[in-house]
Amino acid sequence: MAARPILTPLPAAQPDPAAEGSPARPGAARLQVVRAFLGTRVEGFRAAEGAMAAVEFALILPTLLLIMFASIQIVAYIDATRKVELVAHSISQMVSQAVPPKNTTVALVNATDVHFSYDxxxxxxxxxxxxxxxxxxxxWQTISINYAAIQFTAKNATCQSNTNTSSDLSACYDANVVWTSTGTHQPASGDNYRPCDTAQLPANDNAPPTRTTLPRxxxxxxxxxxxxxxxxxxxxxxxxxxxxxxxARSAYVQPRYASLVSYDTxxxxxxxxKCTGY
Structure with a gap:
């Protein structure tokens, strides 16, 4: 039996790098151009976003500043209101705690006492x-603090004998000013002190204070x-x-140790x- 000759396989055909690369080069170049173009557009978009944010901030900033300054003023106003109430109540306590001389029921305050409490x-x-x-x-030109002592007088014997102080007694008593401050500065809106020879009239308890009325x-x-x-x-x-x-705030306090706090001239x-007749 004749032996078969050994056949050596021919090597496979190898692709030509030059022939293969020639059509791929234009595509890669186009891809690089597209990437560069998109990168430029993205950077421009980012810059546009920053400019828009700056415009929005410039539009909103005045409103934010207005809200901030308004809030500061509201807080200052509330604090001033509370302090004005504190001034009225504290000074009324100072004056109402005047002690009368021995064997008398009428206490006296003088100019020094008024100046001290005012200061x-x-x-x-x-x-x-x-x-x-x-x-x-x-x-003392920015705030007006006015003092007055009020004495109540029963209109008749029936009113005088009435011991029920829980009811409305404004129709049963006259309210007259015993003494009033005159040297303190008054606001530009008008005189605020309670004048002599002017009867004090009853008003609702929640009514704004005036120079001629008292709470009922x-x-x-x-x-x-x-x-x-x-x-x-x-x-x-x-x-x-x-x-x-x-x-405007007012305080009305009964004398603590006396029947009346009068003024020593x-x-x-x-x-x-000091009003005439007192």
């Missing part, structure tokens, strides 16, 4: 000093000390657009005046 405002309400400096005036519930036997405080709150920001806001410097 306590700088401790109770230090904003008044700061506000006065900003306005370029004395501190305050009428009854005895007397009381009335302290009226008025402060013109002027905003720090936007004062040219927002008018001053009038804060000895060495009086004009800060208060």
């Amino acid at each position: 306590s405002t700088l401790v109770l309400f230090p904003y008044a000093m700061k506000d006065a400096k900003r306005r370029g005036v004395a501190w 519930s305050a009428f009854g036997p005895g007397s009381l000390v009335a302290i009226d405080v008025v402060f013109e709150f002027e905003p720090t920001f936007g004062s040219g657009f927002v008018p001053p806001v009038r804060i 000895t060495n009086n410097d004009g800060i208060a005046n």
Whole structure:
């Protein structure tokens, strides 16, 4: 049997790199151009986003500043309201605690007492000093604090014998001013002190305080000390657009140790005046 010749396989045909690469080069170049173009567009889009954010911030910033400054002024106004109430109640307590001389029921305060309690405002309400400096005036020109003692007189014997103080006694008593302050500064809106020879009329308890009225519930036997405080709150920001806001608070307190707190005119410097007949 004849032996078969061993056949050696021919090598497979190898692709020509030059022939294969020639059509691929233009596609790669186009891909690089597209990538570069997209990159440029993305960078431009990012820059556009930054510019839009800047425009939005510029539009919103004035509103944010307005809200911030308005909030600061509202807080300052609320604090001033509370301090004006504190001034009225604290001074009324100082005056109402005057002790009468031995074997008498009428206590006396003088000009020194009034000045001392008036000057306590700088401790109770230090904003008044700061506000006065900003306005370029004395501190006592920015706030009005007025003193008055009121005495109630029964209109008839029936009213005098009525011991039921829980009911409305405003129709049964006359309220007259015993003494009133006259030397304290009054606000530009008008006189705030309670004048002599002007009867005090009853008003609803929730009515705004005025110079000629008292709360209906305050009428009854005895007397009381009335302290009226008025402060013109002027905003720090936007004062040219927002008018001053009038804060008026009053305190009505019965004397603690006396039937009446009267005024001693000895060495009086004009800060208060005693009414005729008292």
